[in-house]
Amino acid sequence: MSSGEEQRVFIKSYGCQMNVYDADRMGELLASHGYRAVDTPDAADLVILNTCHIREKAAEKVYSEIGRLRSMNAERKGSGRAAATLAVAGCVAQAEGEAMLSRAPAIDLIVGPQTYHRLPALLDRVAKGERGVVDTDFPETTKFKHLPKRAQQPLTAFLTVQEGCDKFCTFCVVPYTRGAEVSRPVAEIVAEAQRLVRTGARELTLLGQNVNAYHGTDETGKEVGLAALCYRLASIEGLERLRYTTSHPRDMSDDLIAAHRDLPELMPYLHLPVQAGSDRILKKMNRQHTAENYLRLIEQIRKARPDIALSSDFIVGFPGETDEDFEATLALIRQVGFAQSFSFKYSPRPGTPAADMPPVDEAVSAARLQILQALLREQQQRFAAQLVGRTLPVLFEKAGRHAGQLAGRSPYLHPVQAEAPESLIGQIADVAILEAVSNSLTGALAAQRAEPRRAFA
Ligand code: 5AD
Ligand code: SF4
Numbered sequence: 001m002s003s004g005e006e007q008r009v010f011i012k013s014y015g016c017q018m019n020v021y022d023a024d025r026m027g028e029l030l031a032s033h034g035y036r037a038v039d040t041p042d043a044a045d046l047v048i049l050n051t052c053h054i055r056e057k058a059a060e061k062v063y064s065e066i067g068r069l070r071s072m073n074a075e076r077k078g079s080g081r082a083a084a085t086l087a088v089a090g091c092v093a094q095a096e097g098e099a100m101l102s103r104a105p106a107i108d109l110i111v112g113p114q115t116y117h118r119l120p121a122l123l124d125r126v127a128k129g130e131r132g133v134v135d136t137d138f139p140e141t142t143k144f145k146h147l148p149k150r151a152q153q154p155l156t157a158f159l160t161v162q163e164g165c166d167k168f169c170t171f172c173v174v175p176y177t178r179g180a181e182v183s184r185p186v187a188e189i190v191a192e193a194q195r196l197v198r199t200g201a202r203e204l205t206l207l208g209q210n211v212n213a214y215h216g217t218d219e220t221g222k223e224v225g226l227a228a229l230c231y232r233l234a235s236i237e238g239l240e241r242l243r244y245t246t247s248h249p250r251d252m253s254d255d256l257i258a259a260h261r262d263l264p265e266l267m268p269y270l271h272l273p274v275q276a277g278s279d280r281i282l283k284k285m286n287r288q289h290t291a292e293n294y295l296r297l298i299e300q301i302r303k304a305r306p307d308i309a310l311s312s313d314f315i316v317g318f319p320g321e322t323d324e325d326f327e328a329t330l331a332l333i334r335q336v337g338f339a340q341s342f343s344f345k346y347s348p349r350p351g352t353p354a355a356d357m358p359p360v361d362e363a364v365s366a367a368r369l370q371i372l373q374a375l376l377r378e379q380q381q382r383f384a385a386q387l388v389g390r391t392l393p394v395l396f397e398k399a400g401r402h403a404g405q406l407a408g409r410s411p412y413l414h415p416v417q418a419e420a421p422e423s424l425i426g427q428i429a430d431v432a433i434l435e436a437v438s439n440s441l442t443g444a445l446a447a448q449r450a451e452p453r454r455a456f457a
Helices: 017-031 056-078 090-096 099-103 116-127 186-198 226-234 254-262 279-284 291-304 323-336 362-387
Strands: 007-013 035-037 046-051 085-089 109-111 133-135 156-160 203-207 241-245 269-271 309-316 340-345 391-399 405-409 415-419 428-437 440-445
Touching (some): 007 017, 017 035, 017 085, 017 116, 017 156, 056 085, 090 099, 156 186, 186 203, 226 241, 254 291, 279 291, 279 323, 291 323, 323 362, 391 415, 391 440
Parallel strands (some): 007 035, 007 046, 109 133, 156 203, 203 241, 269 309, 415 440
Antiparallel strands (some): 391 405, 405 415
C-alpha cells in the first residue's frame, strides 16, 4: 500500500450500535490516511468486516463472508487485478484472534475493538508482506485519544461513553470480548458531543454495553453517573434530543429515573433488557434481579415519566427453561406492555458458564420463540396504533418517501412520514399522527402543540 496513492475501503458492520460507532470511527481514521469509502467489496483495496460474536449465527456469518471475499479475490487475481486486503475487526476478532487464521487463512489482518486506532500501522505491515497480522490488545491508553476529530455529522449521532461489562450474565460473551467496564471521562465526552452538535447533530444516542453503569470522572476528579452526564450534555446549545442504550435493571439509579422526569431532552424511550420472566431462570442467568424487581422498577420509571415507551431483549430456551418458566416470561411481557423488543433463541457461546448447562430441545426453543414474537409484535402494533390521533414532536431528518414529504423520527423511534417543507429538515415539528402501518407512522404538520406527557393505556 504505497502512500500518496488513493486507496479505497469498504467496511461492513455486524451486530450492535457500538459496532456502527466503531465502524464510523475506522472510516474516519482511514479517510485521514487517504482512504475513500466505496459501496462494494469489489471496488475496494481494503475490506474490513466489523464483526459480532454475541450469538453463533452472527459469528458464523463472518466466515461465510470471508469465503465469498476469498472467491472475489481469486477472480480479481485471475483477471489481472490486485486482490483486496481482508481485515477482520470487532468482537469475533477479539474473541478468536489468531485462531481465525487457521480456519480462514485468507484473512490478512485481525484487529480488536480496542486497538483499531492502530489500523494505519497494522496495514503498513500487511503492505510490507507480513502475513496474518494480529492486534487484539487491551491497551493502557484508549483508542479515543488517538482517533481523528469527527467531521460532518448526520442529525442523529452515536457517542460511545462506556465500554465493556462486569455483570457476567452466564449466557453472554461481552465481558470476555469487550472486557471490563470502562467509562470515558466527562470532559472527553462533552468535547466530542460539542463537536457533533456544532457539525450538525441534533440528537445524540449515548452508547455502552452497560451504559447506565457509566461512572466517569469529571473535571474536578469526582466520579459521576449517567444522570449527571445527561444533564451536562443536555446543556449544550443546539442539542435537542438525548438517548442512551443499552441498560441493565440493576443500574437504573434513582437519579437517572428522576432525570427522565426532569430533563426534557431525555427522550421518553428506554431499552431495558429483562431477558426472562422466571426467577429461576433469571438466577441461572446471573441477572442479579427478580421479575418482581423489574416490575417495580418499571412502575417507578412510569411514575416519573408516564409517557415513556419501554423496550427489552428476551432470550428463550435458556438451559433448563421449562414450560412454566416460559409462561412466566409471557406473563411479565403482558404485565409490562412493551413498545418494541428484540428476542433471540439461546445460543451457547464458548467459554461462558451457560454453555456447559444442559440445553433445551431445539424444536421447543423454536416454538417458544414464535409464540413470544407473536405477543411482542401484537404489543408493538398496539403501541403504534395508540399514537394515531395524537400529536408528537418529530425530528425531521431527510426527504420522505413521496415528493413533498419529509421523513423523521418520533420520540419513540418510529419512522414518521409527513408532508412538510424542506426547511424543516433538522428541526423538530409537531405532527398529528394519522396512520400507523406496522412500525412506521404517517401524519400531518399540526396546528396545535404536542400534548404533555400522557400515559399509555
Ligand atoms: N444467546 C442468545 N441471545 C443472547 N444475547 C446475548 N447473548 C446471547 C446468547 N448467548 C442477547 C441478549 C442481549 C442481546 C444483546 O443479545 O438478549 O441483551
Ligand atoms: Fe452481557 Fe449481561 Fe453484560 Fe448485558 S449485562 S453485556 S447481557 S453480561
